[in-house]
Amino acid sequence: MLIMSIETSCDETAIAICENGRKVLTDQIFSQADLHAVYGGVVPEIASRSHVEVISQLAQRALTVTGLQKSDLDAIAVTYAPGLIGALLVGVNFAKSAAFALDIPLIPVHHIKGHVAANYIAFPQLAPPFLCLAISGGNTLLIDVKDYTDMEILGATRDDAAGECFDKTARILGLPYPGGKHIDTLSRNGDDTKYPLPRANIEGSLWDMSFSGLKTAVINLVHKAEQKGEELDRACLASSFTRAVSDSLVPRTMALARELGYKKIAVAGGVAANSRIRQDFETAAKNEGVELFIPPLSLCGDNAAMIGCQGYYEFLAGVRAGTDLNAYANMEL
Amino acid sequence: MMILGIESSAKAASAALCHEGVLIAQYFQNSSLTHSRTLLPMIEDLLKNLETSLRDIDLIAVSKGPGSFTGIRIGISAVKGLCWALDAPACGVSTLEAMAYNGLSAPSGSLICCCMDARREQFYNALFEMQDGKPHRLCPDRAISAHELAGEINNFEKDVFLVGDGSHLCYNTLDNFKGNIILAPEPLRYQSAWGVCMAAAQEKPQPADELLPVYLRLSQAERERQAKVFGNAPAEKD
Numbered sequence A: 001m002l003i004m005s006i007e008t009s010c011d012e013t014a015i016a017i018c019e020n021g022r023k024v025l026t027d028q029i030f031s032q033a034d035l036h037a038v039y040g041g042v043v044p045e046i047a048s049r050s051h052v053e054v055i056s057q058l059a060q061r062a063l064t065v066t067g068l069q070k071s072d073l074d075a076i077a078v079t080y081a082p083g084l085i086g087a088l089l090v091g092v093n094f095a096k097s098a099a100f101a102l103d104i105p106l107i108p109v110h111h112i113k114g115h116v117a118a119n120y121i122a123f124p125q126l127a128p129p130f131l132c133l134a135i136s137g138g139n140t141l142l143i144d145v146k147d148y149t150d151m152e153i154l155g156a157t158r159d160d161a162a163g164e165c166f167d168k169t170a171r172i173l174g175l176p177y178p179g180g181k182h183i184d185t186l187s188r189n190g191d192d193t194k195y196p197l198p199r200a201n202i203e204g205s206l207w208d209m210s211f212s213g214l215k216t217a218v219i220n221l222v223h224k225a226e227q228k229g230e231e232l233d234r235a236c237l238a239s240s241f242t243r244a245v246s247d248s249l250v251p252r253t254m255a256l257a258r259e260l261g262y263k264k265i266a267v268a269g270g271v272a273a274n275s276r277i278r279q280d281f282e283t284a285a286k287n288e289g290v291e292l293f294i295p296p297l298s299l300c301g302d303n304a305a306m307i308g309c310q311g312y313y314e315f316l317a318g319v320r321a322g323t324d325l326n327a328y329a330n331m332e333l
Numbered sequence B: 001m002m003i004l005g006i007e008s009s010a011k012a013a014s015a016a017l018c019h020e021g022v023l024i025a026q027y028f029q030n031s032s033l034t035h036s037r038t039l040l041p042m043i044e045d046l047l048k049n050l051e052t053s054l055r056d057i058d059l060i061a062v063s064k065g066p067g068s069f070t071g072i073r074i075g076i077s078a079v080k081g082l083c084w085a086l087d088a089p090a091c092g093v094s095t096l097e098a099m100a101y102n103g104l105s106a107p108s109g110s111l112i113c114c115c116m117d118a119r120r121e122q123f124y125n126a127l128f129e130m131q132d133g134k135p136h137r138l139c140p141d142r143a144i145s146a147h148e149l150a151g152e153i154n155n156f157e158k159d160v161f162l163v164g165d166g167s168h169l170c171y172n173t174l175d176n177f178k179g180n181i182i183l184a185p186e187p188l189r190y191q192s193a194w195g196v197c198m199a200a201a202q203e204k205p206q207p208a209d210e211l212l213p214v215y216l217r218l219s220q221a222e223r224e225r226q227a228k229v230f231g232n233a234p235a236e237k238d
């Protein structure tokens, strides 16, 4: 079964074609990162404008590079939530019309479920149930993946997402947008114990997290140093910061897996590209005899292949949308 | 020629089918429901009721702006999806030009003033003159202040027919006007998919993937950045 999938929830326009969910025939991505870099973050109106400019060409390219015809497509899957509403609307309306005109099923896909599914593409042997930590610019979620389409959120950040915290810290350190990659590079040569920073714990709630305190602590540290005219060691700060995030995520995820009796842990989302977090997860998983799944960098960020993969499982579960499908900025998992 | 017209540039949305300039069917909805939800079902129902299919349509036309940024993108994204799937060309027409057809009943020689409320004390506007039963364009689409527009209309010394969701506001600013001002009746003020079909019949189709929205305005972030870089507010783009 061939599914064309469309993803426009943030600043990547992406269109993929997947066979039976896990085999990616093509994953076309047009990244707008350059357009947003001068603003130090994603500008929703600029993202929406860019999506509508390139979407047809991207769909056409997906066909051209695979040598497929439109008549070969069995369904169209699209990210309908959550994300930037104006950006989502472009993908949803393109997908709806194309599916209607081709007279093939339309499958709505939740963006976060797509991130979880990136693991199925990377690891052909992986099947639910497992615990997944989804970490991105918009989300920090501990998800009990009971089945391909049945998931439950057991823990979440109460304020900033981990990725948001990375972006803000990068800005404070004067690093260019998107900051995650630059913090990663900078932190490799730093002492991670030099600056003591708070962990994201919440009293009385084991699985929920809070990253706003960490962000504030970094801001205060930088301001105080400025006032005193002291030079901060940016590499050490980046390293101490990354460790604080990792310490908030890795032990918590391991503990929840233990509690659930799961021997499989998956990590998903853009922050899963961070080398320190990957390494800490690998060490912890080895110590506890847990199987660890982290997709390659190319599948951590937003892409359409993961939407096509999840779309396939949604299709098998009977999920369809009509011509009245709408997009939503927020949506329960 | 069978034209499917789509209009979603403001609060109302509509879809229409015209054959050789004759309106066959039109669905119009002026509600608070989002076009993202209502537009495609309107098209689906319209085709179903006419026992026709997308394959019987020669041209798909859409209003490409100016108007609500989101509304325009919903219409254009929908048309891009349809045309990509059908390997068909598209036709993007000016929202204001399509709206000018609402003034077809105005006498020859009179001015049709299309104005949409663009907020920030401006109208999206274009002026047309009725000649030989058709609106003829007198100026490009633009964003213009109420005061400036009133001054221009006064200079024409012609009778004026006002259409668009900003027409009432425009009517109120033209208080010292010498000629006749006709404010289009409520249902004739709104842009319609029929007008899109009429305007499209005058234009050449284009590859649908090249269809671009016409905003007449930078995004707020771009405006603010320009103001910061150049130290002043940039002039509105025409």
Ligand SMILES: [Zn+2]
Pocket (backbone or CB within 6 Å): A111, A115, A136, A269, A270, A301, A302
């Ligand atoms: Zn994402």
